[in-house]
Amino acid sequence: MNLNGFKYFFLSGKGGVGKTTSSILMALYFSQRGEKTLLVSLDPAHSLGIALKAKLGELPKKVEEKLFALEVNPEKEMEKYLKKVEKEARQIVSPAFLGEVEEELKLAHSSPGALELATADAIYRIAVEGRGFDKIVFDTAPSGYTVRLVASPNSIVKWWKGLISVREEALKYEFLSNLKEKRKLKEIFREDPILKVLTKRLKEYETLKELFTGKETAFGVVFNEGLLPREIGVRTVRELEEAGAPVKFLVFNRVKNGIESLKAKNKIVIKVPEFKEEPIGIEKLKELLKLTRWEVK
């Protein structure tokens, strides 16, 4: 088994273990082999730009031959989306009802899971728009967060399907009661704006589920020498696997001995050695990559 067979890579692990450095090393590894690679930071506290010594934004920026990088700002994405909905509400909702809709929109901003869903939207968008890339490496936010993101699409797909059937049922009765209706039921379904939104979301979540559990995806967990990163890392591997995410590789960042409690069978182990200084900037990272070993257990 090697990592070349996969297209999407998600790196997880406790904060501060070296996820960003590991993702850059991985992306560099692929780009040096001639693969067009996109490196994406999903962490709200971005460190990718600092590590690469480059100013990154929402659009892919070339940082090296065949290597592109971008930083997603979930907060900003959230803001943009809610503004769009608000604008739409102002256009179609009668003033008598607008107040109630606006109140709910305000709630949405701080509703539980909003940031996670905004991140999921970004992953979906990048996966769809990033079809031109050979490899996409995601530097994700800390573990629990990633796990939830992966575990939810399964139940979410069912839930959206339920909403769709309720709306279709309502439209059916509306169709039966409206004797002047000239359109066919199928046309009504196709033109209904609510069904349009629902099926759009359903498609998004089906794609995400496929992305998170599919054959083109490899999840990896980053460890370092400390006890906490180890324990949390082991737990992350277990949680990810239980959620159906394929954990294919482990990154041991400055780890001197093996990790016994970890069944690293059938997993690629990437060993990143101690570096003489902090690996900031592409040249130093390239040097570090030369010292990094890839082992198949």
Next chain:
Amino acid sequence: MLKALKLFLKGALLDQSTEKIEAKSKELNDRLLLLILSHKLGVPNPFFYHCVELLPYLSENLKGLERRILDRKSLISRLTGEIGEP
């Protein structure tokens, strides 16, 4: 005269025959709205953030939703709920 007769017949026969079906469709839309706004019942909807996109289209159902849900038992309030506030 013919027009009045037509209207009378429509009111007497057609509307009566369809009003129950129409009420059913409204009830289903209420149910949809309640699934989206489950926090109104004290159950947070983890996907609320993605659902707000639907609210502009369901805004007419939003008004009086709580009252309709709360007063399901009372026939009069249910009827006024369906007709709307004066």
